[in-house]
Each structure stands twice: as C-alpha cells, then as structure tokens.
Amino acid sequence: MIARRPAVVAALVCAAGLLLGACGSDDAVSGPPSTDTSSPVSSNTDSSNTPESSTYMSTSQPPTSQPPTLPPPYIAGADWVDTQVGPSLQIRPTRNGRDVSGDGTADEAWSEVLAMESDADSPGMRAQFDCHWTFARLVDPDKPSWNLEPDRPVVSEQEMIAARCNPGFAEE
Incomplete structure (x- = not known):
C-alpha cells in the first residue's frame, strides 16, 4: 500500500x-x-x-455523493399577509424542503404551494419561488419564510439573482 x-x-x-x-x-x-x-x-x-x-x-478518485432525495412535503404552509410593500405570500418550507436536492423537487414543492394557495399561480411568483428554492436555501437555510410578492416585476433570471430574489423594490 x-x-x-x-x-x-x-x-x-x-x-x-x-x-x-x-x-x-x-x-x-x-x-x-x-x-x-x-x-x-x-x-x-x-x-x-x-x-x-x-x-x-x-x-x-474520491467518491462524489449527492444528498438523497427526501420525501415531501416540502412546504409546511403558505399564507397571504399585508406588508408595507403590499400583499405577500409567506411560504414556510419544511426541513425536508430546506435540505432536499434533485431534479423535479422545485416543481413538486411549487405544486404544494399552489395546492395551498392557488391564486399564487403567476410567472413572477413562480420565478421568485424558484430563486428562493435555488439560492435562499443556501444563503439563509433557516430563514423562517420565503416571501413572494405578486406586485414585483417579471425579470430575467440574472436580474432576479442580482436582486437577491426581490426584483423591483426592497425585501419587505
């Protein structure tokens, strides 16, 4: 050896x-x-x-391992609240929703959101959710909720990332 x-x-x-x-x-x-x-x-x-x-x-070569795909639910709750910037959907991910990886998990989690709050179904809201799903889980994994606002503009993925998932105006 x-x-x-x-x-x-x-x-x-x-x-x-x-x-x-x-x-x-x-x-x-x-x-x-x-x-x-x-x-x-x-x-x-x-x-x-x-x-x-x-x-x-x-x-x-050292083995590469990916975290296992964890079972749903990925979303514990989603509630509309009034904030200084207007209506905001506060999405609370479960521990599995914070830790899961794998193809299709964002779609599955978004489906859970829509099952709770069907009026969230808009391109801007989905783009904000995808940004939070991809980046907020890494940057602030224990953030209590991901807040999506329907009044935010629909922007490109690069603009969404540059705005830290909050395009158009400051995070509420």
Whole structure:
C-alpha cells in the first residue's frame, strides 16, 4: 500500500486539476514525469496500477455523493399577509424542503404551494419561488419564510439573482 501512495496522490492531484481545467496543460500542478527508477511506483510494470488505466482512475478518485432525495412535503404552509410593500405570500418550507436536492423537487414543492394557495399561480411568483428554492436555501437555510410578492416585476433570471430574489423594490 505504501508503494501506491505517490500514485494515489498524483491521481488525486490530477483529478482536482481536471476540475480546475489544469491537468495536462502548461498550468498543471505536477511537474514533468519522474526519472527516478528507485521509486516502487515508477518501476511497477503492472498496467492496472498506472494513472493511464481507467480502472486505476475509477478506484482512485474520491467518491462524489449527492444528498438523497427526501420525501415531501416540502412546504409546511403558505399564507397571504399585508406588508408595507403590499400583499405577500409567506411560504414556510419544511426541513425536508430546506435540505432536499434533485431534479423535479422545485416543481413538486411549487405544486404544494399552489395546492395551498392557488391564486399564487403567476410567472413572477413562480420565478421568485424558484430563486428562493435555488439560492435562499443556501444563503439563509433557516430563514423562517420565503416571501413572494405578486406586485414585483417579471425579470430575467440574472436580474432576479442580482436582486437577491426581490426584483423591483426592497425585501419587505
């Protein structure tokens, strides 16, 4: 196992470099191949342990794990309130709604909102919800509610992100 350690480290550095776009380029972290023949790794003739082997790379790369898709409900409640900026739908996500990931979960959560408050169904409200679903959960995962206002303008995704999910006027 000790003989493989430099090769494993090199493979991990290369894998990290691939993520950063550096592996195999002039900007690569590692230098030229070693000419030191005293290293047990460089004298190994078994091709299954070389970085060029796909088997070697698949067993040497750190595993990537995604959080499991958690079951609904994702929304605990949604209530209309009057605020200084006008009507606001305050959406309260469940713990699973705060922690879930995966394709289709935003659609499923929005369906839960609409089942509670069908008059929330408008493009601007959905865009605000999607912004909160994507970003507010990361930036402020324990925010008590996500507040969506129907009077906010419909804007591009870039403008929505720049406005921190609150386009048109300040967060209430």
